[in-house]
Amino acid sequence: MRxxxxxxxxxxxxxxxxxxxADLGERAIIARIRERLPSDPAWAVxxxxxxxAVIEPPRGAxxxxxxxxxxxxxxxxxxxxxxxxxxxxxxxxxxxxxAAMGGAPRAALLSLVLPPSFTIDALDELxxxxxxxxxxxxxxxxxxxxxxxPGPLVIDVTLTGSVRRxxxxxxxxxxxxxxxFVTGSVGAGLAGLEWLRSAESGIEGMDASVERYRRPMPRxxxxxxxxxxxxxxxxxxxxxxxxxxxxxxxxxxxxGIRIAAESLPVDDxxxxxxxxxxxxxxxxxxxxxxxxxxxxxxxxxxxxxxxHVRQHARGVPITRIGEITSERDAVLVRDGKPEPLPPGxxxx
Amino acid sequence: MRxxxxxxxxxxxxxxxxxxxADLGERAIIARIRERLPSDPAWAVxxxxxxxAVIEPPRGAxxxxxxxxxxxxxxxxxxxxxxxxxxxxxxxxxxxxxAAMGGAPRAALLSLVLPPSFTIDALDELxxxxxxxxxxxxxxxxxxxxxxxPGPLVIDVTLTGSVRRxxxxxxxxxxxxxxxFVTGSVGAGLAGLEWLRSAESGIEGMDASVERYRRPMPRxxxxxxxxxxxxxxxxxxxxxxxxxxxxxxxxxxxxGIRIAAESLPVDDxxxxxxxxxxxxxxxxxxxxxxxxxxxxxxxxxxxxxxxHVRQHARGVPITRIGEITSERDAVLVRDGKPEPLPPGxxxx
Numbered sequence: 001m002r003x004x005x006x007x008x009x010x011x012x013x014x015x016x017x018x019x020x021x022a023d024l025g026e027r028a029i030i031a032r033i034r035e036r037l038p039s040d041p042a043w044a045v046x047x048x049x050x051x052x053a054v055i056e057p058p059r060g061a062x063x064x065x066x067x068x069x070x071x072x073x074x075x076x077x078x079x080x081x082x083x084x085x086x087x088x089x090x091x092x093x094x095x096x097x098x099a100a101m102g103g104a105p106r107a108a109l110l111s112l113v114l115p116p117s118f119t120i121d122a123l124d125e126l127x128x129x130x131x132x133x134x135x136x137x138x139x140x141x142x143x144x145x146x147x148x149x150p151g152p153l154v155i156d157v158t159l160t161g162s163v164r165r166x167x168x169x170x171x172x173x174x175x176x177x178x179x180x181f182v183t184g185s186v187g188a189g190l191a192g193l194e195w196l197r198s199a200e201s202g203i204e205g206m207d208a209s210v211e212r213y214r215r216p217m218p219r220x221x222x223x224x225x226x227x228x229x230x231x232x233x234x235x236x237x238x239x240x241x242x243x244x245x246x247x248x249x250x251x252x253x254x255x256g257i258r259i260a261a262e263s264l265p266v267d268d269x270x271x272x273x274x275x276x277x278x279x280x281x282x283x284x285x286x287x288x289x290x291x292x293x294x295x296x297x298x299x300x301x302x303x304x305x306x307x308h309v310r311q312h313a314r315g316v317p318i319t320r321i322g323e324i325t326s327e328r329d330a331v332l333v334r335d336g337k338p339e340p341l342p343p344g345x346x347x348x
Numbered sequence: 349m350r351x352x353x354x355x356x357x358x359x360x361x362x363x364x365x366x367x368x369x370a371d372l373g374e375r376a377i378i379a380r381i382r383e384r385l386p387s388d389p390a391w392a393v394x395x396x397x398x399x400x401a402v403i404e405p406p407r408g409a410x411x412x413x414x415x416x417x418x419x420x421x422x423x424x425x426x427x428x429x430x431x432x433x434x435x436x437x438x439x440x441x442x443x444x445x446x447a448a449m450g451g452a453p454r455a456a457l458l459s460l461v462l463p464p465s466f467t468i469d470a471l472d473e474l475x476x477x478x479x480x481x482x483x484x485x486x487x488x489x490x491x492x493x494x495x496x497x498p499g500p501l502v503i504d505v506t507l508t509g510s511v512r513r514x515x516x517x518x519x520x521x522x523x524x525x526x527x528x529f530v531t532g533s534v535g536a537g538l539a540g541l542e543w544l545r546s547a548e549s550g551i552e553g554m555d556a557s558v559e560r561y562r563r564p565m566p567r568x569x570x571x572x573x574x575x576x577x578x579x580x581x582x583x584x585x586x587x588x589x590x591x592x593x594x595x596x597x598x599x600x601x602x603x604g605i606r607i608a609a610e611s612l613p614v615d616d617x618x619x620x621x622x623x624x625x626x627x628x629x630x631x632x633x634x635x636x637x638x639x640x641x642x643x644x645x646x647x648x649x650x651x652x653x654x655x656h657v658r659q660h661a662r663g664v665p666i667t668r669i670g671e672i673t674s675e676r677d678a679v680l681v682r683d684g685k686p687e688p689l690p691p692g693x694x695x696x
Contacts, residue, residue, distance in 0.1 A: 045410055050519055050600075051448035051585055052414035054511065057405030062393055065490055066400035067457040067506055073498035100399035109415040111459075111504050142413055150421035151499030156459050158415055158506040163402065171398055236399055252398075 021123055022116035026146050029123065033110075036127045037134065037141050044107070044140050053143035055107050058162030064103040068093045068239075069111075069156035078153075080196040083122040085214040086155065087129030093239060094159035095137055096218035096292040100237040102169035102227020103161035105137050105220060110144035113154035126155075129215075137220045167227035169235035169296070171252035176326040178233050178297040180257060181306075183219050184316050186242050187270030187281065188212035190288025195273060203276055209269030216292040223294060225312040231305040235296040242286045244344025245295040247330050253297075259286070259322035259341065261334040283332065287342040297324055369471055370464035374494050377471065381458075384475045385482065385489050392455070392488050401491035403455050406510030412451040416441045416587075417459075417504035426501075428544040431470040433562040434503065435477030441587060442507035443485055444566035444640040448585040450517035450575020451509035453485050453568060458492035461502035474503075477563075485568045515575035517583035517644070519600035524674040526581050526645040528605060529654075531567045532664050534590050535618030535629065536560035538636025543621060551624055557617030564640040571642060573660040579653040583644040590634045592692025593643040595678050601645075607634070607670035607689065609682040631680065635690040645672055 021029055030048060040047045046054035057063055070076055070090045081089070091108060098105045110130065114123070134141060139159070192213025195206050218237075226232050234253055236245045242264075246257045261282035266274075274281040298306060310318055322333075330341040369377055378396060388395045394402035405411055418424055418438045429437070439456060446453045458478065462471070482489060487507070540561025543554050566585075574580050582601055584593045590612075594605045609630035614622075622629040646654060658666055670681075678689040 045513070046449070046516070046518065051445040051583075052412045052451070052509070054410050054412050054449060054451075054516060057409075057411045061405075062402050063405045063411075064400045064402050065455065065457060065506075065508070067459050067491065067504070068493050069459055069461070069495060069504070071461055071495055071497060074496050097399045101394070101402060103400070103402075107413065109413060109506060111415050111417055113417070113419055113502060143415065145416050145504075147417060147419055148422050149419060149500070152497070154461060154502055156415070156417070156493075156504040158413075158457060160413070161400070165393070168394070168402060170394065 019120045020116060021114050021118045021120060024120060029146050032124070033127050036124065037131050040140055044142055048141070048143050053109070055142060058106065061162040061164050062168065064098050064101050064161035064163055066094050066097040067156065067158040068097060069154060071154050072152035081214050083125035084129030087126035088133050088215045090155040090157050091130050091133045091139070092216050092218045092292060094157045095133065095220050096237040096239060098159055098161035099218055099220045099223025100169065100235050100294055101161070101163055102167045102223055102235065103163035104224045105139050105159055105161045107140050107142040107160045108134065109158040110141060111156040112144065112146045113149040114146065115149045115151065115153055118153060163227055167230065169227055169232055171234055171236050171249050174234040174249055174253035174255050174297040174324045175299060176255055176324050178299050178324040179303060179320050180259065180295070180297055180322040180324060181318055182242065182265065182293055182295050182321050183222050183318055184293045185265040185267040186238065186291050186293060187274070187285030187288055188267035189216065189290025190284065191267065191270035191273040193290065203273060205269045205272055209267050209273070212267065213290060216290065218292050219294045219316065222309065222313050222316060225309050226294070226296060229305050229308050231298055231302050231309060232296040233299050235294060238291040238293045238295055239289060241289040241291065241344045242295060243341045246341060247344060249295065249297065250328070250330055256325040256327040256329045257322060258325050258331045258333060258338070261332050263319065263321045265317060265319045282334065283342050286332065287344065367468045368464060369462050369466045369468060372468060377494050380472070381475050384472065385479050388488055392490055396489070396491050401457070403490060406454065409510040409512050410516065412446050412449050412509035412511055414442050414445040415504065415506040416445060417502060419502050420500035429562050431473035432477030435474035436481050436563050438503040438505050439478050439481045439487070440564050440566045440640060442505045443481065443568050444585040444587060446507055446509035447566055447568045447571025448517065448583050448642055449509070449511055450515045450571055450583065451511035452572045453487045453507055453509045455488050455490040455508045456482065457506040458489060459504040460492065460494045461497040462494065463497045463499065463501055466501060511575055515578065517575055517580055519582055519584050519597050522582040522597055522601035522603050522645040522672045523647060524603055524672050526647050526672040527651060527668050528607065528643070528645055528670040528672060529666055530590065530613065530641055530643050530669050531570050531666055532641045533613040533615040534586065534639050534641060535622065535633030535636055536615035537564065537638025538632065539615065539618035539621040541638065551621060553620055554617045557615050557621070560615065561638060564638065566640050567642050567664065570657065570661050570664060573657050574642070574644060577653050577656050579646055579650050579657060580644040581647050583642060586639040586641045586643055587637060589637040589639065589692045590643060591689045594689060595692060597643065597645065598678055604673040604675040604677045604679070605670060606673050606679045606681060606686070609680050611667065611669045613665060613667045630682065631690050634680065635692065
């Protein structure tokens with residue numbers, strides 16, 4: 001298809017340097033997106049190109065449904081994120097939500113609100129970023145919508161997933177005495193963005209943190225294994241930060257939480273960044289958003305099953321950072337002294 | 349809940365005249381939306397308030413998935429549409445897509461991108477408009493997302509539905525000799541918008557057309573019955589106009605179409621509007637968008653089953669407007685003379 005003669009004005013326009021989506025039109029944009037994505041699995045009965053997509057629902061399982069989006073000027077800045085990062089991240093934030101329910105992602109819908117000045121090259125890159133994570137997490141793009149924007153670029157993604165009823169992970173369910181665990185590391189989301197905004201040089205080791213801000217890896221494998229192994233009593237992702245997630249779990253479960261600052265797995269670059277600026281690394285990392293790790297609680301008698309989860313985590317660390325308590329408060333313990341957990345990340 | 353004492357700053361702020369969504373914050377907005385919607389059915393296992401919604405998928409049926417949205421300045425103008433109209437229409441455009449597949453709508457996700465200046469009163473009205481159609485079409489709001497907008501109001505809706513495999517209606521499937529039918533009437537979407545933009549007075553009978561532009565009624569009952577009765581060989585909704593739908597069906601089915609201008613059920617107010625301005629009512633109505641009727645084709649031997657569909661149409665007319673042909677062109681026949689069908693509505 002891509003090497004066929006250029007027949008339509010839209011196809012010819014797309015070859016001009018600096019050509020924009022306004023030169024292409026909706027149908028040519030859709031055709032271009034389809035070309036860049038893997039073909040549909042057998043359970044996708046009707047894919048892109050009819051009034052709606054039609055899929056076979058997961059068999060013997062429940063369906064997880066989530067929607068989340070990125071808005072230019074609110075969630076990203078095109079000076080700091082490449083189009084491919086934006087496409088990746090728009091899918092990643094949804095994958096993270098499905099993982100936090102113990103589900104496995106399946107089908108996505110992509111809704112693009114595009115400024116007419118958005119170039120075709122940028123569109124291609126955005127789709128390639130989306131497709132890269134879709135391939136990795138075995139997600140099918142089942143449909144979507146394209147519309148013109150009078151201002152910001154907006155990318156809204158809907159993602160479905162499947163989860164067996166008994167594997168479902170909720171925010172409610174944590175009990176006093178349960179251990180509190182977090183995947184990966186925290187703080188890179190906040191530190192990476194702060195570094196990009198400050199344009200400071202001379203601080204070593206920030207590249208990896210910035211890359212994690214731009215292109216977070218949602219924990220879809222760990223989420224699905226956590227569900228199947230039935231090890232967690234509650235689970236949530238860190239999209240609005242660890243402090244926020246901790247409060248959401250304690251509110252939903254009617255319990256308290258005590259987190260040991262020393263045990264927080266703060267990203268190396270982020271720790272360096274925060275400490276260079278005289279801030280406490282644990283408190284800063286706990287209050288920042290955009291990390292997309294999983295926070296979960298494990299009853300003592302199920303702690304042995306964590307070994308199975310770690311075997312499937314492909315080297316991603318799973319760290320015990322505290323304990324659920326019966327007091328209804330959220331506490332960060334530093335040098336043996338308790339203090340209130342910092343406020344979470346507010347994005348509205 | 350709504351008459352309980354006002355405890356939080358957000359709840360108190362919401363009582364001030366002219367208070368905006370920025371005074372409320374995300375969680376209070378979500379709580380407010382939940383209050384205004386009916387409670388969840390048994391198949392909604394996890395509703396609003398966790399990382400993602402979880403539903404029981406339709407049993408013994410396929411799942412329909414669609415997403416469509418309204419962008420301020422592109423799809424609506426707040427001078428012409430009330431917030432409740434915008435909420436209704438954002439759901440209606442999706443219901444129309446599910447109906448066009450022969451499906452019955454089930455669960456919606458609502459993604460709101462709100463300017464900080466959007467008032468709480470306007471938000472309440474928007475949700476009430478959405479809820480009014482949700483109740484009518486028995487749709488559950490399973491989840492969604494709220495984010496701040498740096499500019500326009502954007503409402504993106506995802507809708508799921510169910511359809512049995514054998515009842516599925518596609519754009520492909522029309523055969524030469526099939527009759528072409530349309531539900532309701534056409535032209536009100538275009539004429540209503542033109543009247544609002546022109547602010548002309550002195551033209552009678554436009555109120556109903558304007559109301560149909562503002563608050564279109566998607567044909568969800570007829571779509572589901574068309575599917576179950578297995579009467580249609582192809583089907584599509586008219587969101588981008590009748591001419592566009594006719595071309596999409598003929599392209600997907602590799603056939604042609606011949607439509608009789610005299611038989612088109614043009615909305616009364618729209619006909620008056622177009623003719624007052626010296627335009628051909630049939631051609632104008634066929635090229636305009638925003639009508640949300642269904643266009644479908646029926647093989648001759650199944651035409652008898654249309655009686656069953658009409659019985660379930662609750663008085664909505666179903667009109668035969670033409671025939672599928674083996675020539676690969678789209679023709680409008682006026683006064684016995686064929687002419688090319690006008691171009692469809694282009695919204696990108």
